[in-house]
Amino acid sequence: MRTTARLAFHVITLSQISWLLAAGAAADESARTATNSSRYEYRREHDPNGIAKFYLGREIAHVMGHQAADWLERPEREAEEKPDLLLEALKLKAGDVVADIGAGTGYYSWRMAKDVGEKGLVYAVDIQQEMLDLIAKRMAERRITNVKGVLGTITDPMLPALSVDLVLLVDVYHEFDHPFEMMQAICQALKPGGRVVFVEFRAEDPKVPIKEVHKMSEAQVRKEMSAQPLEWVETIATLPWQHVIVFKKKR
DSSP: OHHHHHHHHHOOOHHHHHHHHHHHHHHHHHHHHHHHHHHEEEOSSOOTTEEEEEETTEEEEOOOOGGGHHHHTOTTHHHHHOHHHHHHHHTOOTTOEEEEETOTTTTTHHHHHHHHOTTOEEEEEESOHHHHHHHHHHHHHHTOOSEEEEEOOSSOOOOOTTOEEEEEEESOGGGOSSHHHHHHHHHHHEEEEEEEEEEEEETTOTTSOSOGGGEEOHHHHHHHHTTTTEEEEEEEOOSSSEEEEEEEEOO
16 A cells, blocks of 8 residues: 555646646746737837837837838839948858848849849848739749748747848848847848847938837947857948948857
């Protein structure tokens, strides 16, 4: 009887195991939720062009919907942004794998596709399927075959781990709903030593005719990237309204 009682005391039923696993998962989820809630701040008083959610003191801007796709292809954009100067600053090489995050209509995707050549690849990432459909159409019209559309989420670009040489974010980072989580996932997709390039309208310059929440200062970008495994490389000021802020993944 003693042996039977001792064995019974040590036996854990399947239902108990399931309960323990569920409790552990709930605790993990609770910890993640607590971390996320402490990472971001919500304010009643905020810019009407923002979402009332703040990260490290900066309000996150509303995302531009696919309905405004024509604005991305406006004729004056070339004069305002000088894409040739940006491409020159990127120093892409034949065979590079590049991710164009928030690719929109593929304005930069097809340009980079030419620079990386047939042996290279451009991931055109967007969270809106309508944008990816537009990109597919435009690439077919240009007969470009080395641009691959990827449907990302608000926390993950859905790219293979350690696969990308360069990530380009043109006027998009300030719209990320979850900037910390998104950059964390982007860093996981980067190869060691891979680069992340932010192109943002300069908040330091009041003459730049863009809404305030759609601008970013260099100091703010560097502040936010200090939470990631990235180190600042350089800031390039050759564009008319934007700065090009370059980081590389720590090895």
